[in-house]
Amino acid sequence: MAPHADPVTSSSPTSSTSSYSISDTQLLYINGKYQPSSDGATFPVTNPMTGETIYHSASASLDDYYTAIESAHIAFQTWSKTSPSARRKIFLKAADIMESYIKSPAPELMSQEVSATMHWVRVNVFATAGLFRETASLATHIRGEIIPADREGTTLMVERTAVGVVFGISPWNAPINLTARAVAVPLICGNTVVLKPSEYTPKSQDLVVRALTEAGLPEGCLQFLPTGRERTPEVTEYAVKHAKVLRVNFTGGDRVGRIIAGWAAECLKQCVLELGGKAPVIVFEDADLDDAVEAVVFGGLAFSGQVCMSTERVFVHRSVIGEFKEKLLKRLEGLKTGNHLEEKGVSISGLFSPVSAERVMDLVKQAVDNGAKLLVGDLKISGPRKTIIAPHILEHVSSGMDIAHQETFGPVMILYEFETDEEAVVNANDSDFSLCASVFSKNTLRALDVARQVRAGACHVNGPTIYVESTLPNGGTGGSSGYGRFGGIAGVEEFTERKIISLANKPGMKFVF
Known part of the structure; x- marks a missing residue:
């Protein structure tokens, strides 16, 4: 690098959590400044467990979006030309800053906004710090290629170039981590980002903006609306x-994802969409059942099942399903369901809204009314606002029931039996979702063969369906799980363009036409 002060790394911090209060109004962040919406509009953010308003947030208008996009477009002209080392330095510093949020304010924010237990707070904070560090390492891996040319005296190069302004939408369920994922790779590639957070968790998601800004991200590179x-x-x-x-990236439900994809298609715009899931787990007769049960419980019930990779369908070989059920029910006895605000040791707390809890319970009740058997669960919703649902395990669910095909997004799983490997694969693939899956067997080659046949963007052998690292090409294989890839070099490919540059270095070239 040149000996002079780099304008990127020398920019002064414009945000801090040192005097942070959860009750303060959440402002928009446009062109390096926190500010109210252009017309002063706000909306309340409530605690899903109590129904009380935690704070108010500015609500961005069309004028605000216009200003933010224009600002991001202008910032792109400079940011796209910064050195890889300058970008890397920002992300490495942001990782350290993010880790400091584990003390405050991340626990209070996520607890208040989405009823997160401390385990889920740690997952968000430390996974985000890791994501920032892995993203920093990509700065010098955005590579092109040189291709032999048939034309004499010509050199052909294909470069990876930044696209421009990226519009990202990130969800509430992993508010810190998925916000970072929406912006990190686009930024390290030299793009600028306009981000729309969830209306349920703007303050948790704003921690990503604050960490990057304090680390030295220049004005205009990241807009928060x-x-x-x-x-x-x-x-x-x-x-x-x-x-x-x-470019557009969206992580959320398939209903909204289809709408966004339709709008993008009207103007032939590329999207990265990670949508829903109904992850299957296949447990063969030679599996370590203790390991399989542990993975199924974690995969199905972490954050009350409100994860797109959550285990929802468990296919167990007929010869071991009795033993598997016995071990599963015993493992569930050790989990505590309750109000995390008032009780200690709670593993499963409330869902993110009463409406969501009602929807989940309606799916369960409809299945039971139509012949499904309830192995675990009381068919009740509890808590101050009726958001807490204990684990529910069903069997004898037929293909005609809604719960067999719809993503529940709650602490609910379905058990099925199978006899042959082929039957297990067919049943696992009987879904419009294609995000994640798992296979359990001590015969690694058998498990590998089946994993290759399961239609999923990721299939884990002897591990839970919830497993992701920021270097992996995460995403679905179409249908209701979306398309495109976040993470690693695959993410770089999504948020850059291949640009052909030809160099003719032979004077006096003649062209026949």
Whole structure:
């Protein structure tokens, strides 16, 4: 690097959590400044467990989105030319800053906004710090190639170049980690990002902005636009279709993902969509059943099942299903369900909204009413606002029941029996979702063969369906799980363009036409 002060790394911090209060109004972050919405609009953010308003957030208007996109477009002209080392330094520093949030304010924010237990807070904070460090390592791996040319006196190069402005939408369920994922690789590639967070968790998601800003990310590179529910459809369509937005990424439900994909298709715009899941686990007769049960319980019930990779369907070989059920029920006895705000040692707390809890329980009750058997569960919703659901395990679920095909996004799993490997694969693939899966067997080659046949973006052998590292090409294989890839070099490919540059170095070339 040149000996002069780099304008990227020398920029002063513009945000800090030193005087942070959860009750303060959450502001928009546009062109390096926290500010209210252009028309002063706000919306309340409530505690799902108590229903009380925690704070108010500014609600971005169309004018705010216009300003943010223009600002990001201008910042791109400079940011895209910064050195890899300058970008890397920012992300490494941001990782250290993010880790400091484990003391405050991350635990209070996530507990208040989404009823997160301390385990889930740690997952978010430390996984995000790891993601920042892995992303920093990509700075010098954005590589092109030189291709032999048939034309005499010509050199052909294919470079990976930044796209421009990226519009990202990140969800509430892993608010810190998935926000970082939405912005990190686009930024390290030299793009700028306009981010719309969930209306449920703007302050948790703002921690990503604060960490990157304090680490030295220049003004305009990252815009943060919380938006109230009423305005969300209008501003989202506007941003997706804006001529200066050249990539879109969205993590969330398949219903909204299809809408966003439709808008992007109208203007032939590329998207990365990680949507829902209904992850299957296949347990063969030679599996270590203790390990399989542990993985199924973690995969199905972590964060009350509110993870796109959550285990929802468990296929167990007929010869061991009795023993598997016995071990599963015993393992569930050690889990505590309750109000994490009032009780210690809670593993499963409330869902993110009463409406979500009602939807989950309706699916379970409909299945039971139509002949499914309830192995575990009381068919009740508890808690101050009826958001807490204990684990529910079902069997004898038929293909005609809604719960067999819809993503529950709650602490619910279905047990099935199978006899042959082929039957297990067919049943596991009987879903429009294709995000994650797992296979359990002591015969590694057998498990590998089956894993290759299961239609999923990731299939884990002898491990839970919830497993992700930031270097991996994470995403579904189409259908209701979406398309495109986050993470590692695959993410670089999504958020850069291949650009052909030809160099003609033979004077006096003649062209026949």
